[in-house]
Amino acid sequence: MIAYLFIFLGLVFIFFGTLGIIRFPDIYTRLQTSSKCDTAGAIALLVGLMLKEGLDSFSLRISIILVFLLLTNPVATHAIARSAAIRGIKPWRKKKKC
Amino acid sequence: MTAVTIIITVLGITVSLTLYRVIFGPTPWDRLIAVNLISSKVVMIMVAAAVFFERRIYLDVALVYAIIGFVSIIAISKFLEGEDTNRK
Numbered sequence: 644m645i646a647y648l649f650i651f652l653g654l655v656f657i658f659f660g661t662l663g664i665i666r667f668p669d670i671y672t673r674l675q676t677s678s679k680c681d682t683a684g685a686i687a688l689l690v691g692l693m694l695k696e697g698l699d700s701f702s703l704r705i706s707i708i709l710v711f712l713l714l715t716n717p718v719a720t721h722a723i724a725r726s727a728a729i730r731g732i733k734p735w736r737k738k739k740k741c
Numbered sequence: 742m743t744a745v746t747i748i749i750t751v752l753g754i755t756v757s758l759t760l761y762r763v764i765f766g767p768t769p770w771d772r773l774i775a776v777n778l779i780s781s782k783v784v785m786i787m788v789a790a791a792v793f794f795e796r797r798i799y800l801d802v803a804l805v806y807a808i809i810g811f812v813s814i815i816a817i818s819k820f821l822e823g824e825d826t827n828r829k
Contacts, residue, residue, distance in 0.1 A: 647744065654751050657782070661755040664762055664778065670770050673762075677774050681781050688785055692792045704800045705788060708807065712781065715811040719777055722815055726822040727770045 649691030656684035669735030670727050674720055681716040685709065745793035752786050769821055773814065780810035 660680025667673050689709045693702040759782070762775040784803045791799035 661758050677778050696792050708804055719814045722818040726818040729822050
Protein backbone atom coordinates (compact mmCIF):
# COMPACT_ATOMS: atom_id res chain seq x y z
CA MET A 644 0.00 0.00 0.00
CA ILE A 645 2.79 2.44 0.90
CA ALA A 646 4.52 1.54 -2.36
CA TYR A 647 1.52 2.80 -4.34
CA LEU A 648 1.52 5.95 -2.19
CA PHE A 649 5.12 6.68 -3.22
CA ILE A 650 4.30 5.93 -6.89
CA PHE A 651 1.32 8.32 -6.78
CA LEU A 652 3.51 11.04 -5.23
CA GLY A 653 6.07 10.61 -8.02
CA LEU A 654 3.39 10.83 -10.71
CA VAL A 655 2.05 14.05 -9.15
CA PHE A 656 5.56 15.58 -9.11
CA ILE A 657 6.12 14.59 -12.75
CA PHE A 658 2.76 15.98 -13.89
CA PHE A 659 3.26 19.40 -12.28
CA GLY A 660 6.84 19.57 -13.55
CA THR A 661 5.54 19.04 -17.09
CA LEU A 662 2.93 21.74 -16.53
CA GLY A 663 5.73 24.11 -15.53
CA ILE A 664 7.69 23.23 -18.68
CA ILE A 665 4.73 24.34 -20.79
CA ARG A 666 3.68 27.44 -18.83
CA PHE A 667 6.87 29.15 -17.63
CA PRO A 668 8.27 32.11 -19.62
CA ASP A 669 12.05 31.67 -19.65
CA ILE A 670 14.90 29.18 -20.02
CA TYR A 671 16.08 29.41 -16.41
CA THR A 672 12.64 29.01 -14.84
CA ARG A 673 11.98 26.04 -17.10
CA LEU A 674 15.31 24.57 -16.00
CA GLN A 675 14.24 24.90 -12.38
CA THR A 676 10.96 23.04 -12.80
CA SER A 677 12.60 20.46 -15.06
CA SER A 678 15.19 19.75 -12.37
CA LYS A 679 12.45 19.26 -9.75
CA CYS A 680 10.65 16.88 -12.08
CA ASP A 681 13.84 14.90 -12.66
CA THR A 682 15.05 14.52 -9.08
CA ALA A 683 11.94 14.50 -6.88
CA GLY A 684 9.78 12.56 -9.34
CA ALA A 685 12.50 9.99 -10.02
CA ILE A 686 13.25 9.49 -6.31
CA ALA A 687 9.60 8.99 -5.37
CA LEU A 688 8.70 6.76 -8.33
CA LEU A 689 11.76 4.49 -8.15
CA VAL A 690 11.62 4.17 -4.34
CA GLY A 691 7.98 3.16 -4.69
CA LEU A 692 8.88 0.54 -7.29
CA MET A 693 11.69 -0.78 -5.03
CA LEU A 694 9.26 -1.08 -2.10
CA LYS A 695 6.80 -2.98 -4.27
CA GLU A 696 9.47 -5.40 -5.48
CA GLY A 697 11.05 -6.22 -2.13
CA LEU A 698 14.69 -6.69 -1.16
CA ASP A 699 16.58 -8.74 -3.74
CA SER A 700 19.01 -8.23 -6.64
CA PHE A 701 16.20 -6.74 -8.74
CA SER A 702 15.74 -3.77 -6.40
CA LEU A 703 19.53 -3.41 -6.09
CA ARG A 704 19.69 -2.72 -9.83
CA ILE A 705 16.88 -0.18 -9.49
CA SER A 706 18.88 1.57 -6.76
CA ILE A 707 21.92 1.67 -9.07
CA ILE A 708 19.79 3.37 -11.76
CA LEU A 709 18.45 5.80 -9.12
CA VAL A 710 21.97 6.75 -7.95
CA PHE A 711 23.05 7.22 -11.57
CA LEU A 712 20.07 9.51 -12.30
CA LEU A 713 20.76 11.52 -9.13
CA LEU A 714 24.39 12.01 -10.13
CA THR A 715 23.87 12.94 -13.78
CA ASN A 716 20.70 15.07 -13.88
CA PRO A 717 22.09 18.10 -11.96
CA VAL A 718 25.25 17.95 -14.09
CA ALA A 719 23.20 18.07 -17.30
CA THR A 720 21.04 20.91 -15.93
CA HIS A 721 24.12 22.92 -14.98
CA ALA A 722 25.72 22.32 -18.39
CA ILE A 723 22.61 23.62 -20.19
CA ALA A 724 22.37 26.71 -17.95
CA ARG A 725 26.09 27.48 -18.37
CA SER A 726 25.86 27.15 -22.15
CA ALA A 727 22.86 29.53 -22.28
CA ALA A 728 24.56 32.05 -19.99
CA ILE A 729 27.75 32.10 -22.05
CA ARG A 730 25.77 32.68 -25.24
CA GLY A 731 24.18 35.74 -23.63
CA ILE A 732 20.59 34.76 -22.77
CA LYS A 733 19.19 37.33 -20.32
CA PRO A 734 16.89 36.25 -17.44
CA TRP A 735 13.22 37.10 -17.84
CA ARG A 736 11.84 40.16 -16.06
CA LYS A 737 8.27 41.32 -15.57
CA LYS A 738 7.36 44.22 -17.82
CA LYS A 739 6.58 47.50 -16.08
CA LYS A 740 3.28 49.23 -16.67
CA CYS A 741 4.54 52.62 -17.85
CA MET B 742 -7.28 -0.89 -15.25
CA THR B 743 -4.29 -2.29 -13.45
CA ALA B 744 -1.58 -0.21 -11.81
CA VAL B 745 0.96 -0.60 -14.59
CA THR B 746 -1.55 0.66 -17.15
CA ILE B 747 -2.18 3.81 -15.13
CA ILE B 748 1.53 4.49 -14.54
CA ILE B 749 2.58 4.03 -18.17
CA THR B 750 -0.44 6.03 -19.45
CA VAL B 751 0.27 9.02 -17.18
CA LEU B 752 3.97 9.00 -18.09
CA GLY B 753 3.13 8.77 -21.79
CA ILE B 754 0.71 11.70 -21.55
CA THR B 755 3.39 13.83 -19.87
CA VAL B 756 5.92 12.82 -22.55
CA SER B 757 3.54 13.96 -25.28
CA LEU B 758 2.91 17.25 -23.42
CA THR B 759 6.67 17.82 -23.18
CA LEU B 760 6.92 17.23 -26.93
CA TYR B 761 5.11 20.59 -27.39
CA ARG B 762 8.20 22.37 -26.06
CA VAL B 763 10.45 20.37 -28.38
CA ILE B 764 8.47 21.45 -31.45
CA PHE B 765 7.59 25.08 -30.61
CA GLY B 766 10.50 26.09 -28.35
CA PRO B 767 11.80 29.57 -29.21
CA THR B 768 15.49 28.83 -28.59
CA PRO B 769 17.60 25.66 -28.96
CA TRP B 770 18.11 25.44 -25.17
CA ASP B 771 14.35 25.04 -24.60
CA ARG B 772 14.37 22.07 -26.94
CA LEU B 773 17.40 20.66 -25.12
CA ILE B 774 15.66 20.91 -21.72
CA ALA B 775 12.59 19.13 -23.07
CA VAL B 776 14.69 16.36 -24.66
CA ASN B 777 16.52 15.84 -21.35
CA LEU B 778 13.19 15.51 -19.55
CA ILE B 779 11.82 13.04 -22.14
CA SER B 780 14.94 10.88 -21.77
CA SER B 781 14.52 10.75 -17.99
CA LYS B 782 10.83 9.85 -18.29
CA VAL B 783 11.54 7.02 -20.75
CA VAL B 784 13.96 5.54 -18.19
CA MET B 785 11.16 5.63 -15.59
CA ILE B 786 8.74 3.92 -18.02
CA MET B 787 11.28 1.14 -18.64
CA VAL B 788 11.85 0.54 -14.90
CA ALA B 789 8.09 0.40 -14.27
CA ALA B 790 7.64 -2.10 -17.10
CA ALA B 791 10.53 -4.20 -15.75
CA VAL B 792 9.01 -4.38 -12.27
CA PHE B 793 5.43 -5.11 -13.31
CA PHE B 794 6.16 -7.52 -16.19
CA GLU B 795 8.96 -9.37 -14.32
CA ARG B 796 11.46 -8.83 -17.13
CA ARG B 797 14.98 -8.41 -15.78
CA ILE B 798 16.57 -7.36 -19.07
CA TYR B 799 14.63 -4.06 -19.22
CA LEU B 800 16.69 -2.67 -16.31
CA ASP B 801 19.93 -3.06 -18.28
CA VAL B 802 18.29 -1.34 -21.25
CA ALA B 803 17.20 1.51 -18.96
CA LEU B 804 20.71 1.97 -17.55
CA VAL B 805 22.32 2.07 -21.01
CA TYR B 806 19.62 4.51 -22.19
CA ALA B 807 20.36 6.80 -19.24
CA ILE B 808 24.10 6.77 -19.98
CA ILE B 809 23.61 7.56 -23.68
CA GLY B 810 21.15 10.37 -22.86
CA PHE B 811 23.57 11.99 -20.40
CA VAL B 812 26.52 11.90 -22.83
CA SER B 813 24.42 13.31 -25.70
CA ILE B 814 23.04 16.17 -23.55
CA ILE B 815 26.55 17.17 -22.45
CA ALA B 816 27.85 17.00 -26.05
CA ILE B 817 24.99 19.08 -27.51
CA SER B 818 25.24 21.75 -24.81
CA LYS B 819 29.00 22.08 -25.36
CA PHE B 820 28.30 22.37 -29.09
CA LEU B 821 25.71 25.13 -28.57
CA GLU B 822 28.15 26.99 -26.33
CA GLY B 823 30.57 27.42 -29.24
CA GLU B 824 33.92 29.13 -29.06
CA ASP B 825 34.49 31.84 -26.50
CA THR B 826 34.71 35.09 -28.45
CA ASN B 827 34.07 37.47 -25.54
CA ARG B 828 36.51 36.09 -23.00
CA LYS B 829 40.24 35.93 -23.61
